[in-house]
Amino acid sequence: QVQLVESGGGLVQAGGSLRLSCAASGRTFNRYAMGWFRQAPGKEREFVAGITWSGLSRSYADSVKGRFTISRDNVKNTMYLQMNSLKPEDTAVYYCVADIKPITSASPPPFNWGPGTQVTVSS
DSSP states (O other): OOEEEEEOOEEEETTOOEEEEEEEESTTGGGSEEEEEEEOTTSOOEEEEEEOTTSSOEEEOTTTTTTEEEEEETTTTEEEEEEOSOOGGGOEEEEEEEESSOOSTTSOOOSEEOOOEEEEEEO
16 A cells, blocks of 8 residues: 655736646555546536556646646656646645546555645636
């Protein structure tokens, strides 16, 4: 199992940028697929982005394609989500996730979840 902690959330104006980080503990970090989910008020959690253990394959929700970029550093045991051109509808709690299986929009819910970090985009 891997423990996950997100950081980098905050308040930003529409059109702005934020970078989220996810620090993972555990010696087998580079064996896990990683990803980001989010949950807006009154809505269900939804897939945002996923990345394979090698970092060579990435997938995104249609709503964030071209604006968000997922990446990872297996030496630092850290994953990132660069969010550009933010919109008010991106406002949500963002969760870092990890699983030994691939994390995509079609995958079952990941096994490991961080506590979440709030992202608020003002109009």
